[in-house]
Amino acid sequence: MNIKSYFKIAVLNIFRDKKKVYFILVMLICTILALGVLTFKSIFSKHISDSINKNIGFRVIDVVPKLDVEDYGKSEITKIKHIDDIYSSQYGSVYAKSSFANEKFDGSIELIYGEKSALPNNIIGATFKKGQKNVAICPIDFYPDISIYDTKINEKNIIDGNTLLGKDFAIKYYSYSFNGTKKTIEAEFTKTFKIVGLYDSKNVMNMGNQCYVPFEDIKEITDKGIISEMNTAIYAFSIIVDSSQNVNYVVDKLDELGFTGIRLKNQIDQKLVNTIIISCDVTVALVLFAVILLVSSYTKKKILGEAKTIGVLRTSGYKKSAVINLYLLEIIISNILSYIIGMIIFTIIYLILKNLVFNYLTYFGMMMPLNIFDYIYAFIIIVVITSIIADYYIIKKINLNIVDLIGSEE
Amino acid sequence: MSEQIIDRLEKTEHIMKLDHVSKSYKSKNRIVKVLSDISVDFHSHKFYAIMGHSGSGKSTLVNILGLIDSFDIGKYELYGTNVSNFKDIELSNLRMKNIGFIFQGFHLNPTLKAYENVIVPMLINKDINPKERKKRAIELLTSVGLKERVDHFPNELSGGEQQRVAIARALANNPKIILADEPTGNLDEKHEQEIFHQLKELSNIGKCVIVVSHSNEVKKYADRVFKIVDGTLVGDDR
Numbered sequence: 001m002n003i004k005s006y007f008k009i010a011v012l013n014i015f016r017d018k019k020k021v022y023f024i025l026v027m028l029i030c031t032i033l034a035l036g037v038l039t040f041k042s043i044f045s046k047h048i049s050d051s052i053n054k055n056i057g058f059r060v061i062d063v064v065p066k067l068d069v070e071d072y073g074k075s076e077i078t079k080i081k082h083i084d085d086i087y088s089s090q091y092g093s094v095y096a097k098s099s100f101a102n103e104k105f106d107g108s109i110e111l112i113y114g115e116k117s118a119l120p121n122n123i124i125g126a127t128f129k130k131g132q133k134n135v136a137i138c139p140i141d142f143y144p145d146i147s148i149y150d151t152k153i154n155e156k157n158i159i160d161g162n163t164l165l166g167k168d169f170a171i172k173y174y175s176y177s178f179n180g181t182k183k184t185i186e187a188e189f190t191k192t193f194k195i196v197g198l199y200d201s202k203n204v205m206n207m208g209n210q211c212y213v214p215f216e217d218i219k220e221i222t223d224k225g226i227i228s229e230m231n232t233a234i235y236a237f238s239i240i241v242d243s244s245q246n247v248n249y250v251v252d253k254l255d256e257l258g259f260t261g262i263r264l265k266n267q268i269d270q271k272l273v274n275t276i277i278i279s280c281d282v283t284v285a286l287v288l289f290a291v292i293l294l295v296s297s298y299t300k301k302k303i304l305g306e307a308k309t310i311g312v313l314r315t316s317g318y319k320k321s322a323v324i325n326l327y328l329l330e331i332i333i334s335n336i337l338s339y340i341i342g343m344i345i346f347t348i349i350y351l352i353l354k355n356l357v358f359n360y361l362t363y364f365g366m367m368m369p370l371n372i373f374d375y376i377y378a379f380i381i382i383v384v385i386t387s388i389i390a391d392y393y394i395i396k397k398i399n400l401n402i403v404d405l406i407g408s409e410e
Numbered sequence: 411m412s413e414q415i416i417d418r419l420e421k422t423e424h425i426m427k428l429d430h431v432s433k434s435y436k437s438k439n440r441i442v443k444v445l446s447d448i449s450v451d452f453h454s455h456k457f458y459a460i461m462g463h464s465g466s467g468k469s470t471l472v473n474i475l476g477l478i479d480s481f482d483i484g485k486y487e488l489y490g491t492n493v494s495n496f497k498d499i500e501l502s503n504l505r506m507k508n509i510g511f512i513f514q515g516f517h518l519n520p521t522l523k524a525y526e527n528v529i530v531p532m533l534i535n536k537d538i539n540p541k542e543r544k545k546r547a548i549e550l551l552t553s554v555g556l557k558e559r560v561d562h563f564p565n566e567l568s569g570g571e572q573q574r575v576a577i578a579r580a581l582a583n584n585p586k587i588i589l590a591d592e593p594t595g596n597l598d599e600k601h602e603q604e605i606f607h608q609l610k611e612l613s614n615i616g617k618c619v620i621v622v623s624h625s626n627e628v629k630k631y632a633d634r635v636f637k638i639v640d641g642t643l644v645g646d647d648r
Contacts, residue, residue, distance in 0.1 A: 005533045005540070009522075016521035016563075312517045315478055316531035317506020317583070319499055402478040406513065 010330035014337070019305070020330075024338045026298050030291045031342025031382045032349070037287040038374035039350065044280055046369070048273060052244055055205035056118055057266030059244045062089050062236040063254055064261030073259065077239060080253045082246035084117035089236040091218045092265075093210075094225075096171040100144035104157045108146040109171070111136070111221070114212030117240045120204045125165050125197035128214050136193040136211040138164060139201035143208035155359060158208070161198040168194050175224045189224060191217070236261065291381060296389045299331065303393040310397055311405030320398045324391070331390040335383045342382070343375060424489070425586060425618050426452040426475055431484030432641075433470060444470050445481070446641035454586060457613035458620045459632035466638040468622045469591050475620060476509050476589045477501045506534055510580025514592035516572040518564040524551055524575045525560040531582040538583070550578040554608055570601030577608055588612055590621045599627075606631045 014020050052058045065072030077086055093112040101107025112118070114137060119127060128135055140161035143153055170192045177186040193213060201208050241250045247264065254262050306327065313323050347370070354368050397405070428450050434443040444467040452458060452475070462468045473479035474486065477493065486494050488504065496504070518527050528547035532538045538546065551560050554574040564572055573593060580588055590609060594602035602625060610631040613619040621628055629635055637644045 002540075009530070009533070012526065013519075013521050020521075308515075308517055309519055312511075312513075312519075313530070314502070315476065315505060315509075315511040316534070316579075317502050317504075317509075318534055319502045322534060403473050406478075406517065407515075 006326055006329050007333075009326060010333050013330055014334050020302075020334060023298055023302055024334050024341075027295065027335055027338030027382060027386070028342040028345070030295055031339050031378055032346045034288060034291050034378040034381050035343065035346040035374060037284045038377055039346075039370065041280055041284045042371040042374055043368050045277065048277065051205055054203060055266060056120075056240065058264060059241040059247055060092075060265035061239045061241060061247065061250060061254070062261070062263050062265055063239060063259045064236055065234060066259065067234065072234075072237070073257070074237065076257050077237060077254070077259075080250055080257075082242045082250055083239055084242050085115055085240040087113065087115075087215065087238050089238040090226075091215060091222055092238055094173075094218055094221050096173055096221070098144055099170040100142075100159075104154075105143070105145040107144050108148075109144045109209045109211055110207065111171070111213045111218060112206075112210050113215060113218060113238075115215050119212055120199045122203075123197045123199050124161075125195075127197060128212075131216075133214055133216050134191065134193050135196045136169075136213050137197035137199055138195050138211040139206070139208045140198045141201065141208055145209065148207050148209045153208075161195075164195045165198060166195065168192050171221075173221045173225060191221065193217070238265065288381060292385060295382065295386045299386055299390045300393050302331075303327065303390060303397055307397060307400075307405050308407065311402050311407075314398075314402045314405065323398055324394050327394045328387065328391055332383065332387050335386050339379055339382045343378070423454045424451065425454055427487040427490075428474070429485040429487065431474065431481045431486065433467075433474065433479075433481040443641050445474075445638075448484070448641075448643050450636070450643055450645075452587075452618050452620060454616050454618045455613060456618055456633045457610055457631055458618075459628040459635045460620065460622045460638065460643075461624070461628070461635060462638035464624075467641055468638050471638065471643070472589050472591050472620060472622050475587075476511060477505050506531070506583055507537075508585050509587045509589060510582070510585040512573070512576050512580050512588065512590035512593045514595035516564070516569075516576045516596075518572055518575055518579070520564050522563075523560070524556060524562050524564070524567065524578075527564070527575055528578045528582050531579060535583045547578070547582070550581050551575065553581075554578050568601070569597050570604055573597060573601070573605050574608065577605070577612075581612070586616070586618060588617050588619045590619070590623075592622055592624065594623065594625060594627075602627055 014024070063077070065074070066076075069076075074086060077083065091113060093110050095108065095110050098107040098109045100109070114128060116127070119137065123137060124140070125137070127137070138161055142159040142161050142164065143157070144159075145153075145157075147153060170190050173189050173191065175186045175189070176183050178184075193211070195211075199212070201210060239250065239254075241247050251262055310323055310327070313326070314320075318326075350370065358368065428448050431445060431448045432443070433445040434441050436442075448471065460468045460471060470479060474481050477496075481494075484494075485492050488508070493501070493504065518524075519530065522530070525544060525547040528550055529543045532543045532546065548557075548560050551557065551574075554577050556571060556574055556578070559567060559571060559575075562571075564575070567575065573596075576593075577588075580590075588609065593609070594605050597605060606621075606628060609619050609621060613633070621632070634645060
């Protein structure tokens with residue numbers, strides 16, 4: 001029997017038997033389910049990983065200065081390995097109303113510490129030159145509005161950063177006085193920035209209204225806003241570690257040197273994250289296990305239901321290997337068909353959900369890429385594992401006495 | 411070895427011989443003897459009927475003759491060659507070229523049309539040109555009176571028609587031996603006569619037809635009638 005004949009019989013059996021069409025449907029649902037949980041797991045894991053590795057906040061350590069040391073311990077800190085930068089935490093960022101305010105935006109932006117150690121890679125345009133002031137690097141997808149901190153934004157209003165490159169914007173900031181009971185605005189200042197560069201805020205898990213500016217600019221704005229009569233606070237040192245992998249090393253060193261109040265700027269409850277990741281893994285494993293069980297059960301049922309037909313083929317002179325090939329080919333064809341249709345349906349559902357429902361999440365740095373490995377894993381479950389299970393049951397069946405397969409006629 | 415038998419089978423009338431064959435099986439911790447010391451010859455151009463009450467062992471006998479069941483002791487010669495110890499692959503080859511089965515329940519593939527069901531056994535027969543398969547299937551269906559039904563699915567055919575498709579399927583590889591196990595068990599009297607008539611026609615053109623049946627109607631068509639009593643084969647005096 002040649003492969004063409006095997007193929008023809010297998011295809012006829014698949015498409016003319018309603019039960020087999022139903023089998024394809026079940027396998028198709030299993031494909032969508034498997035792809036769904038695998039993709040969810042990938043997106044979730046990637047988001048956690050991106051949050052920790054890409055966001056600078058997870059490698060910025062705040063530490064209380066040593067009050068009994070002349071430079072508050074700054075020189076001790078700079079000697080620790082893996083430290084890129086150190087600055088007073090009060091100069092980390094400053095909020096301001098900008099000239100971007102119009103009917104769509106309220107103009108709220110956040111100016112953040114933008115020295116070289118803190119700047120993201122892949123900046124479009126220019127970075128800051130040494131001693132340069134009144135320059136900014138803003139997001140490519142710019143959204144200068146307070147609602148950026150809400151869960152949903154109006155995507156249509158996002159400003160294409162490319163249209164802003166080389167242009168100026170202004171911010172207003174204030175100095176204050178304090179009469180013992182009330183803080184009042186003393187003077188209003190305006191400061192102009194030129195946008196010299198753009199960066200992808202999603203890629204570093206920043207908000208879309210955060211522009212990097214030189215340290216001196218932040219210092220100027222912050223210092224003006226501090227009420228000198230009330231300024232008795234001692235600010236923490238913010239230490240930028242070169243990578244998130246070295247954070248624990250630096251924390252240990254700071255501890256050894258006797259620094260107190262050591263904390264990551266972006267705190268993450270690792271225990272909670274681990275619990276979530278383990279729960280996610282368990283859920284994925286359970287769903288995949290259920291899918292494999294379902295697939296096995298249906299495959300078994302399908303093969304057992306074919307006992308008589310297998311028996312008739314054997315009486316016609318079909319060798320065991322020929323029957324195995326015939327049924328295995330049928331299973332493989334129907335599984336590949338289920339997989340392809342399931343994969344297409346899943347991808348369409350995914351694209352619809354991503355573009356119409358969850359698109360705003362991507363703006364907040366939640367990347368939702370489809371992972372080729374998830375498709376490969378689903379293929380292994382739906383096509384490879386099922387075919388192995390089918391092969392097992394076919395071989396088990398084929399080794400039965402032909403009389404038992406047909407069923408006694410007496 | 412099987413090829414040699416096939417060649418010799420073409421030239422002789424003496425086809426099958428069982429020599430002191432016995433078979434028993436275990437049931438609920440006791441041994442049940444089904445066939446006891448059966449010795450019998452079967453020839454081409456003959457219509458044999460095997461009768462007996464339910465559970466007497468007549469189907470077992472046909473299954474042994476059809477090389478789909480084994481026996482405990484004795485010898486089975488297919489054209490003078492002992493096939494008792496043939497391997498599965500050799501038995502498959504022998505079945506393909508020499509034996510056509512007809513079952514009580516027809517056992518047609520419901521997803522295949524009548525002519526496709528007839529083609530299935532031909533798919534493994536290299537002696538039949540793939541381009542000739544469909545033509546041959548239609549010829550066989552025409553020979554059993556189903557010319558107008560070749561494109562019908564089994565569920566679109568009556569019981570009698572389905573059994574005639576099964577007869578055409580049994581003839582697909584032009585076997586010398588036709589084994590029918592209660593072929594009319596699911597049919598009414600009219601269709602029963604039609605089927606026996608078809609089988610008689612086959613013996614007339616040279617086939618060795620062995621029919622297991624409860625029906626006394628089969629006696630009218632049989633050249634020889636055997637009855638299984640207490641596991642032994644009792645022949646009539648024809």
